[in-house]
Amino acid sequence: MSESKVLVGVIGGSGLYHLDNLTFVETVNPETPWGFPSSPITISRLSSGTLIAFLARHGKGHTITPSAVPSRANIAALKSLGARAILAFSAVGSLREEIAPGDFCLPSQIIDRTKGIRVSSFFTGGIVAHASFADPFSKQLSAWLADKVAEALKIEGRDIKLHTDKTIVCMEGPQFSTRAESIMYRQWGGDLINMSVLPEAKLAREAELGYALIATATDYDSWRPSEAGVTAADVFKTLRANASSSRLVAAHVLEELAKGVADGKLDSILDEEKGAMTFSLMRLSSAWQDDKEGAQMLSYILPQYFGQGA
Numbered sequence: 148m149s150e151s152k153v154l155v156g157v158i159g160g161s162g163l164y165h166l167d168n169l170t171f172v173e174t175v176n177p178e179t180p181w182g183f184p185s186s187p188i189t190i191s192r193l194s195s196g197t198l199i200a201f202l203a204r205h206g207k208g209h210t211i212t213p214s215a216v217p218s219r220a221n222i223a224a225l226k227s228l229g230a231r232a233i234l235a236f237s238a239v240g241s242l243r244e245e246i247a248p249g250d251f252c253l254p255s256q257i258i259d260r261t262k263g264i265r266v267s268s269f270f271t272g273g274i275v276a277h278a279s280f281a282d283p284f285s286k287q288l289s290a291w292l293a294d295k296v297a298e299a300l301k302i303e304g305r306d307i308k309l310h311t312d313k314t315i316v317c318m319e320g321p322q323f324s325t326r327a328e329s330i331m332y333r334q335w336g337g338d339l340i341n342m343s344v345l346p347e348a349k350l351a352r353e354a355e356l357g358y359a360l361i362a363t364a365t366d367y368d369s370w371r372p373s374e375a376g377v378t379a380a381d382v383f384k385t386l387r388a389n390a391s392s393s394r395l396v397a398a399h400v401l402e403e404l405a406k407g408v409a410d411g412k413l414d415s416i417l418d419e420e421k422g423a424m425t426f427s428l429m430r431l432s433s434a435w436q437d438d439k440e441g442a443q444m445l446s447y448i449l450p451q452y453f454g455q456g457a
């Protein structure tokens with residue numbers, strides 16, 4: 148593994164299996180206490196010299212279903228490489244007329260419609276923690292990103308809209324929603340829908356990593372009365388163009404991140420979630436003393452609470 152630490156981790160979703168315009172450094176495949184990540188992780192260097200790590204959520208050949216993504220290993224592996232924050236990309240359905248296929252969105256809220264079959268916490272043994280999740284995406288990071296994503300789309304001259312402050316529904320899948328469900332999500336206030344933002348966002352919070360989602364709309368899901376419901380073919384139609392725009396956006400955002408860190412202006416944004424678990428850990432639990440194996444596993448992501456000398 149290269150000597151220096153990576154600054155941020157990028158998680159690519161459907162259609163986004165690599166980034167462009169970066170200098171390849173190496174590929175790593177760390178085995179975490181929760182197993183191996185979805186795919187080997189590509190470490191690359193930006194023109195400023197800053198390292199970033201890229202991971203394909205569904206594997207390089209898209210072989211992992213949304214319910215089977217090893218999210219704990221993904222988050223733990225990125226943290227172990229030094230990532231302070233995660234920029235996650237996702238292909239999403241639109242639940243609103245004004246969010247058209249091809250548009251970019253930065254959601255600020257999540258409605259959880261997963262079915263409890265995904266392990267959604269690092270704290271599943273005797274050591275208990277209750278992370279705060281009222282604001283599931285890092286607020287400062289998302290606000291900073293909104294400016295930078297808009298800037299990137301303008302520079303590229305692509306006529307693509309950016310929507311902010313939206314609510315994303317995360318469903319289990321792998322089948323798409325029924326019409327009744329799609330209509331109900333709109334009534335609940337949902338604007339977007341995907342199958343992947345959870346438990347990823349929850350685990351990033353537990354690991355005290357900044358986390359923001361850059362979503363690209365691929366379809367109108369199944370709520371429009373006179374339209375046929377969404378099919379995978381609809382998604383694939385826009386996936387390639389969205390991935391190309393996502394690569395351009397990623398390139399701009401990552402360079403700007405590195406610049407901001409070099410200027411000393413972005414440290415507080417990248418470290419927004421640092422210390423977030425301080426008051427979430429149930430320190431009264433006797434497992435803190437008794438569960439040596441559990442503490443050892445947790446020291447991989449939270450050494451300041453569980454490492455030697457903590």
Ligand SMILES: CSC[C@H]1O[C@H](OP(=O)(O)O)[C@H](O)[C@@H]1O
Nearest residue numbers: 160161213237238341342343382
């Ligand atoms: C290919 S359509 C459904 C699939 O696409 C999205 O994946 P990702 O979020 O990783 O881009 C969605 O969440 C589903 O997993």
Ligand SMILES: Nc1ncnc2[nH]cnc12
Nearest residue numbers: 238239240340341342368
């Ligand atoms: N309509 C949809 N529902 C769930 N996940 C999606 N990902 C892309 N489009 C989607």
